[in-house]
Amino acid sequence: MSGSGAWPDARFAALLGSRHPIIAAPMAGAGGVALAAAAIEGGGVGSLPCAMLTPDTVREQVGEVRNRCAGPLNLNFFCHRLPEAADLGAWRELLRPFYAEYGLAPSEAEAPVRRPFDEAMCAVVEKVRPELVSFHFGLPDAALLQRAKASGARILATATTISEARVLAGRGVDAIVAQGWEAGGHAGRFLGAPADEQMGLFALLPQIVDATGLPVVAAGGIADARGVAAALMLGAAAVQIGTAYLRSPESLIGSAHRGALETELAERTAFTNLFSGGLARGLPTRLTEALGPVRREAPPFPLASAALAPLARAAAERGETGFTPMWSGQSARPAPELPARELTARLAREALALLRGRE
């Protein structure tokens, strides 16, 4: 196993503290302790997605990772604003035929809602002291951001446009995650740019490098060593990889999702707002095929998910999966299907070989 000195650009070492310039992306609902630890053991950065966890669970999971291995751990938080009470009538009306099909009553049931980073989570960060904290949907307010920095964590944040990158740089982040059009899951957009103006990674990455001068972590569509090498050529200090880790046995996705990632369905990902209210890239599902992937009836993020939870449960009881999101970036199929530790090591080894000109 080569040390970080083997990489032609070693900026990542000071930023990430890892042997390889690879972050296993935080994937809420799909990534947990096993995936994070295996990525660290492979020489990368492990991530715990915290947006759907309680502070106590975050503390527990960090402990479990630390018990298993030493190495850089990234805690990821969302920084959305919870919307004012929204009218869910049109949304429930749109879902009514599915409720009828499964014999469900129109429900007021609340599903767990994604919470933004707050005082309680910040206290956890101060206590468990992760090497890295990454934010999605912008940044927390100045006081919380300052406390996260003062904990000793390097601060990363996601930009989907060059304007967002400039704002993040102005607030003093240590690095920017350039999230290209290709990326699976929720786009971290926070300045309200039209969704169809999002740039592909080929365009976004070098322009964020040029605009900010900060280390940039490339995200979106990177699933094998070719992608890692290409991102470094475009000026990335490191890469963040999601979908390839989704295919590893450590990910928590269901078998329908796992199976679909191997098929031609994986060539047809699209952004949908049906599962949360926010735009996120995933595979076609029964729900997105029936309604079309983007509907104005869906309430703002994260409020759409509550009304879907009873449907997803009822469908699951019949062995069906059409109301559960199947997030995926655009490069699921080239991803090698390996345990996360082996995946990390192989991505690094093969990317280094490409960069040295020995394919």
Place this chain on the structure above:
Amino acid sequence: MSGSGAWPDARFAALLGSRHPIIAAPMAGAGGVALAAAAIEGGGVGSLPCAMLTPDTVREQVGEVRNRCAGPLNLNFFCHRLPEAADLGAWRELLRPFYAEYGLAPSEAEAPVRRPFDEAMCAVVEKVRPELVSFHFGLPDAALLQRAKASGARILATATTISEARVLAGRGVDAIVAQGWEAGGHAGRFLGAPADEQMGLFALLPQIVDATGLPVVAAGGIADARGVAAALMLGAAAVQIGTAYLRSPESLIGSAHRGALETELAERTAFTNLFSGGLARGLPTRLTEALGPVRREAPPFPLASAALAPLARAAAERGETGFTPMWSGQSARPAPELPARELTARLAREALALLRGRE
């Protein structure tokens, strides 16, 4: 100047016959003899966009390029099907306020319509014998395709999805132009996939390489040496570059378009169907800002352009440009602004340095 042997992957030399793996993209309305010849002189492939030319003009322009320099020339043709007579009522109604503003009568005036590759154009190919012929919006029928091949030209065709690449490979093309989400101008989509399923180049390029085994030319968002090197890392045999050449003095774009490519407007390109009826990526204009970039009132490609022509002329008489498309890919700003010959040589020199690890 280094020979083609300096490139780590020399597949492009047999395909393109050029010193460098760079094609100056065909850009209808913006590229002509001067741009094609300068790109050839710089060691790349020059392209003549023929979709808006008559057969006689194609013959003349090829003669002018040949008089100026020797080297590989690519003739580009569209292969769309002309739609049956469409109802233009809703489209004209949508444009009525603009017609009123400029004192124009509702017009039946016809603008020159983009014609698909046909018998007459094929006869020109057989006569002038370009080294390369590239097709957009699919391929011509089998007889015409066979004649184009028999002329001695290498055949390239554009794919915006992996499915399209498989179809093109099955029809015997020599190489596939993988057109990513980032690319400016008209997307060459021909199998009717939803526009928002188009992949960024990071995802599209390696998957087309894997699916077809053919040489792949990477297109979309490549505007500087970083992009050239990254595309080769992802498995491209060569790159096709448009927007960077648009900024060269040899391009035929107007000063408003040229100026806008330098501004933050260039970070906000989007697909619009307003100028032709087909989806094409460009900068915001008065028309796209006023109506929104995509409208269902626009008739099918290429019929939207006729009703816009009087508006564009009337606006031009007042020194305004809001009704003329300003095509651009997503990477206008990183592009070095240089004469096309110097641009080609510099892209090659700097990409080679990056690939050799000496930035």
